[in-house]
Amino acid sequence: MKPASFEYHAPGTVDEAVSLLAEFAEQGGRVIAGGQSLVPMMAFRLARPSHLIDINRIAGLDRLSVEAGTLRIGATVRHADIEAASHGGTLGRLLSEVAGSVAHPPIRNRGTFCGSLTHADPSAEWCLVTATLDASIVARSTRGPRTVPASDFFLGVMTTSLAADELVTECRIPLLADDARHGFYEISRRAGDFAMAAALVAYRLSNGRITDARFGLGGVETRPRRLPSAEAMLAGAKPGAQSFRAAAEAAAAAIDPMEDSHTTSDFRRQLARAVTSRALERSLT
Amino acid sequence: MTATVDVELHVNGRLHRISIEPRQTLADALRDNCGLTGTHLGCEHGVCGACTVIADGRAVRSCLMFAVQAQNMRIVSVEGLGDPGNLHPLQRAFIEHHALQCGYCTPGFLMLAAATLQQTPDIDDAALRDVLASNLCRCTGYKNILTAVKAAAAEMKARSSR
Numbered sequence: 302m303k304p305a306s307f308e309y310h311a312p313g314t315v316d317e318a319v320s321l322l323a324e325f326a327e328q329g330g331r332v333i334a335g336g337q338s339l340v341p342m343m344a345f346r347l348a349r350p351s352h353l354i355d356i357n358r359i360a361g362l363d364r365l366s367v368e369a370g371t372l373r374i375g376a377t378v379r380h381a382d383i384e385a386a387s388h389g390g391t392l393g394r395l396l397s398e399v400a401g402s403v404a405h406p407p408i409r410n411r412g413t414f415c416g417s418l419t420h421a422d423p424s425a426e427w428c429l430v431t432a433t434l435d436a437s438i439v440a441r442s443t444r445g446p447r448t449v450p451a452s453d454f455f456l457g458v459m460t461t462s463l464a465a466d467e468l469v470t471e472c473r474i475p476l477l478a479d480d481a482r483h484g485f486y487e488i489s490r491r492a493g494d495f496a497m498a499a500a501l502v503a504y505r506l507s508n509g510r511i512t513d514a515r516f517g518l519g520g521v522e523t524r525p526r527r528l529p530s531a532e533a534m535l536a537g538a539k540p541g542a543q544s545f546r547a548a549a550e551a552a553a554a555a556i557d558p559m560e561d562s563h564t565t566s567d568f569r570r571q572l573a574r575a576v577t578s579r580a581l582e583r584s585l586t
Numbered sequence: 587m588t589a590t591v592d593v594e595l596h597v598n599g600r601l602h603r604i605s606i607e608p609r610q611t612l613a614d615a616l617r618d619n620c621g622l623t624g625t626h627l628g629c630e631h632g633v634c635g636a637c638t639v640i641a642d643g644r645a646v647r648s649c650l651m652f653a654v655q656a657q658n659m660r661i662v663s664v665e666g667l668g669d670p671g672n673l674h675p676l677q678r679a680f681i682e683h684h685a686l687q688c689g690y691c692t693p694g695f696l697m698l699a700a701a702t703l704q705q706t707p708d709i710d711d712a713a714l715r716d717v718l719a720s721n722l723c724r725c726t727g728y729k730n731i732l733t734a735v736k737a738a739a740a741e742m743k744a745r746s747s748r
Binding site (some may be wrong): 302303304305306307308311333336337343344345353355357372381386400401405406407408409491492493532 | 591601607608609611614630631632635638642645646647650651652654688698716717719720721745
């Protein structure tokens with residue numbers, strides 16, 4: 302199908318963009334960045350924005366940089382840019398690896414990291430990454446800037462705490478230690494499909510035992526989140542079959558899985574257990 | 587209906603001045619306004635990849651971009667790849683290796699492969715498989731497409747090192 306009519310705006314600065322949002326958000330104005338989720342929704346007419354505010358021409362929003370211990374990802378940085386990036390140390394490598402699971406290369410060439418966050422599909426890899434690694438999201442409106450922790454950003458299926466007139470300008474992810482280990486695992490029906498369950502873990506070792514454990518699940522609940530009960534099973538433990546099994550059981554017990562026509566709650570719980578184990582196993586290699 | 591806007595599209599080295607509605611996708615503008623019907627539309631929501639074109643050197647779904655967004659970009663569609671008298675190595679390889687039956691998906695696969703080989707001439711099999719999984723073909727079963735792209739890659743490499 303073809304999208305419904307809209308008026309198109311291509312502001313050159315963030316100030317112009319947020320002024321346009323202030324003017325049009327209430328009557329159905331929306332931001333478009335990569336458009337790889339929004340345009341399909343418009344083609345299905347699930348979304349019928351009256352105004353589209355295209356932020357692709359705003360200089361500087363495509364910046365991917367390391368500053369003050371955080372990786373800063375501008376609003377028009379594409380998935381492919383993150384996949385190819387060589388900076389950001391351990392975090393950069395983690396992101397590059399995860400990027401390979403985001404849809405397919407042509408989608409990654411156009412779709413943006415921050416756009417994926419604002420779309421807030423519960424199965425989205427970047428939502429899981431930001432929730433697990435305590436990223437923060439910087440939003441701008443005519444009222445000024447606001448920084449929202451990822452844990453307060455995702456509210457539910459395709460729902461965020463962003464106000465209608467706010468524009469995400471940047472995401473900031475704290476860098477990981479050089480010696481941090483990480484593991485990511487995702488199950489989807491086919492390569493490039495939406496995740497049915499995905500897990501991300503990062504931790505450090507101190508005298509052979511796990512410290513600073515961060516563990517999150519995506520695609521199983523209405524929003525991705527850290528699971529403190531699974532992290533507790535890892536904290537102070539030696540990495541290996543025993544602690545990993547305990548963490549996987551804790552994760553499976555802690556969740557309230559979504560159901561759909563293909564996937565029962567029980568099945569998703571099993572998937573959660575499987576991705577947890579496999580993400581943890583990958584942290585060893 | 588919204589008013590139309592004037593857009594300049596740079597496609598295959600030629601400038602097209604067109605007047606379109608903002609809601610028109612790049613795919614529709616290429617086909618309906620530029621007369622370049624080699625770009626095919628399959629699903630119209632980014633799943634099948636039949637509409638893949640190269641925008642500023644990168645393979646993109648032209649159904650997931652609005653034509654107004656493509657101003658100032660350099661677009662290459664399948665018409666810019668080769669012509670009947672002078673086929674691109676990929677086009678020849680698709681014929682030689684029977685990488686198409688109905689041909690509907692072929693322009694998308696060609697542009698996907700062309701952009702990929704341009705960026706990564708030495709791409710390994712696993713990575714190439716992953717890239718080609720971006721697009722759908724319902725006839726050949728992909729094996730011949732993979733064979734054809736590998737053959738073209740080898741030919742292009744041999745040619746560039748001559």
